[in-house]
Amino acid sequence: MAFLDIEHLEKSFGATKVVKDFTLDVEQGEFVSFLGPSGCGKTTTLRMVAGFETPSTGTIRIDGKDIVRLRPNQRNIGMVFQSYALFPNLTVAQNVAFGLKVQGADKGLIRERVAEMLDIIGLPELGDRYPFQLSGGQQQRVALARALAVRPKVLLLDEPLSALDAKIRISLRTEIRAIQQKLGITTIYVTHDQEEALSMSDRIVVMHEGIADQVGTPFEIYNQPKTRFVASFVGTLNLLEAEVIDPASGHVRIGGTEARLGRPLPAGRVTLAARPEMISLGAASGRETALQGRIVDVDFLGSVIRLRADVAGAVLAFDTFNDPQRVPPRMGDTVTVSLAARDLLLIGG
Structure with missing residues (x-):
């Protein structure tokens, strides 16, 4: 059994079915990207894994445990959003520590974990600053550190780089991949940017109209497309x-x-x-x-x-x-x- 096991997942809003019979096995430590255009169902699928949307049908298991009926805070999942979602009235260190405080961790552990996370994201000297004093790239690093501080079983990233300029995106995607590999955390990454998906992923799920059109390695997706949509969406054809x-x-x-x-x-x-x-x-x-x-x-x-x-x-x-x-x-x-x-x-x- 895979570490993250998604079977026959579907989601309808009224009469509109936005995710259709989605099945995926993700191994522990694997980096999988959901790639597709706006409206293809990739973010809705991610939100069902996170617990922010309830599936119409289907199951989601993490490490063998069915999590569909668990609240988001019961799933041991870290989430990074496009908009950073940092608390403006808290310092960088306090933002990183937030999840640990909610868990009731002792102060010594919190100080140790915050220092570790700030070192991992390369901002050890900025713990006393507030979000408005940081660049967009620095804010997204802090959001990543906050998600990782609680040692989640699965990390979910929803288009985390789309609000950043091109140069910062390229630099930060390399850093995110390096951190993910260092920690060995199972990761799902949502993007519409094919270059991001190809450069970062162990496997890519190309989504189209709510369906996983093809699942494969970057090499397979680019060189051996199975459908006209995959062939035309990924790369120039x-x-x-x-x-x-x-x-x-x-x-x-x-x-x-x-x-x-x-x-x-x-x-x-x-x-x-x-x-x-x-x-x-x-x-x-x-x-x-x-x-x-x-x-x-x-x-x-x-x-x-x-x-x-x-x-x-x-x-x-x-x-x-x-x-x-x-x-x-x-x-x-x-x-x-x-x-x-x-x-x-x-x-x-």
């Missing part, structure tokens, strides 16, 4: 329509070019997909399928040139490195792009 000539061998025609994928395909017409990094400008070793196209957009970004080309009736986006000795293509230029047919993804429903 180029779609190519192809006619299957021989289903058994995966022999297809893309525009006027034939290619062999080397794996069985359904008969008829199929949609294939290629990530930008699968496409090269001109000939490239190991990329045997050459397609003709016309450049429709060029963005010079310094070390990288981002290109878009009309190929076989589809606009493909891909990057090439800047070469000072080579002038990049211009809009309207006819070009050859190459890719390995075996890397093309077959996109399902």
